[in-house]
Amino acid sequence: MNKIALITGTRKGIGRAIAEHLLAKGWIVAGCSRRSSDIENPNYHHFCLDVSDEKAAMRMVRQVKKEHGPIYALINNAGTASMNHLLLTPAETCRSIFNTNVLGGFIFMRECAKQMTRQKCGRIINISSVAHPLNLEGEAIYASSKAAIESLTRIAAKELGPHGITVNAIGPTPIDTDLIRTVPQEVIDALVQRQAIPRLGTTEDVTNCIDFFLQEESAFISGQTLYLGGIS
């Protein structure tokens, strides 16, 4: 039987790449984003919602189970960023980033984990960023939201581990997606030079980590954040 994955933020970028990767491997994928998706695959099911809308998220998680069966993997990918100096960052920007990156991630973790605990198995993967360990200037709010997600990952790993659920995070380097399109090239170049392997990341680098955390042999790996590009 096909395993079921729920991935947030699948309309474009890393989320879309992960969705297409798992669909190619025969998974059933439920994805979501604020706007509609053009992923065409009979095993792909899209939901238009804001990940921080608790009721909408809950309805999605329940509907996926009702129509396809219990969710085995949750990939919390939906994220937003805004590059700005701390002194010029509006409070509303902070609220919006934390709503999507932290609150949204938390709500999906909680709702999916309710199903997973009854199945006594499940994998949760949160997408973080190297912005947190690098303490990137100009990304104070985004990096802080990713620090929160990593903390949530470690604590959830402890609380959910006894129920057969692993919780891990992946910290990609900059990848050529819309998320970094507005960041000046010299900033990206400087950031890449801080990596042990100085190049932009690719979506394949991320899907490789996804495969690692999802494989059966990774059942004993939890509470970890895997940074790409040699960042530690």
Add this chain to the structure above:
Amino acid sequence: MPPNRTEISKIILQTLHELGEDLEKPELQTADESTRLFGARSELDSMNLVNFIADVEERISDEFEIDLILANQSAMSRSHSPFRRVSSCIDYVMELIAAESDAT
């Protein structure tokens, strides 16, 4: 038409009876409205209570298409937990359903 108290009581007791079978706890298999859900004299540990709450949410959603979050701020801030007994849990669910109906 929102569900009545008898229908909600049936769902909650059925969930508890099935959980009792899974956990092999006869006290839960014969639970009634006076059965304790939470506290020292409950047969449920904290994780079983979480599973019970999730099951009740899901059943209410399946049967009546009402999406409730039982472990919400209002439940957590009360001096007497609505999850202390089956009867208080039923009353609490009825409250949430009434609030949901008023909101829509």
